[in-house]
Amino acid sequence: MDHRIMICDDDSDILNALEIYLKQEKYTVIRAINGREAIKIVQQENIHLILLDIMMPDLDGLQAAVKIREFSNVPIIFLTAKSEDTDRILGLNMGGDDYVTKPFNPVELLARVRAALRRYASLGGIGGIVQNTAETGVYTTGGLLLDDNKKLVQAEGETVKLTSLEYNILHLLMASPDRVFTSDQIYEAVWNEPAFNVSKTISVHIRHIREKIEINPKEPRYLKVIYGLGYKVVKLP
Secondary structure (H helix, E strand, O other): OOOEEEEEOOOHHHHHHHHHHHHHOOOEEEEEOOHHHHHHHHHHOOOOEEEEEOOOOOOOHHHHHHHHOOOOOOOEEEEEOOOOHHHHHHHHHOOOOEEEEOOOOHHHHHHHHHHHHHHHHOOOOOOOOOOOOOOOOEEEEOOEEEEOOOOEEEEOOEEOOOOHHHHHHHHHHHHOOOOOEOHHHHHHHHHOOOOOOOHHHHHHHHHHHHHHHOOOOOOOOOEEEEOOOEEEEOOOO
16 A cells, blocks of 8 residues: 655755655655645645654644644654653653654664554554454443444543554554553554663553543543552443
8 A cells, every 4th residue: 555654854854765765665645845845735635644843844743743733643753862751751741652763773664654554553543453452443431432443432421533653553442441550562453563761662662641531530431540550440330
């Protein structure tokens, strides 16, 4: 399938390099030079993944990601020269799915692109369908429902809009209610790569899921933290 990837950076040399790497892998590349242009392209075209620079004039990548998340769950991989852990967490907080620092290794970048596209496909975003692990593919606990056939999540009767990573994390936990998963186990199951120092990354995504499925995220009914051990979804009648 023709995967369409938008690359957004105000540095033409970076755009040129990204385009070469991605076209070698047979991806279709759409270019943008600032956050406002990126938002417009995602609104008008069928984009499967975004490589988004953080530091740009006018509208930076973080602000653009927030706007894009208002109408799209397309995977976003941030590109930035900053490597501090706080910047990585900030990017995830703004709706990013992954993070690559400059100067980037082309092999690593392409591996992360392929992984993000696989996760997006698992939600039907680009035609992919995940094999159900339950007979019906429908998981419920209390007023929380996940229908893996329809890729649908509802909380108290209201449809919840999750990113591909958030959906896959919740699916993992709801498929095994009351089982405690460590951060490493969640990461390796959802990202499909070895875990290394991922506790903060997982905690950010768990917080985002709680904000969307819980009536009171500070006193969660469904998604619990088992301190020092990990996370679980509680099975309720």
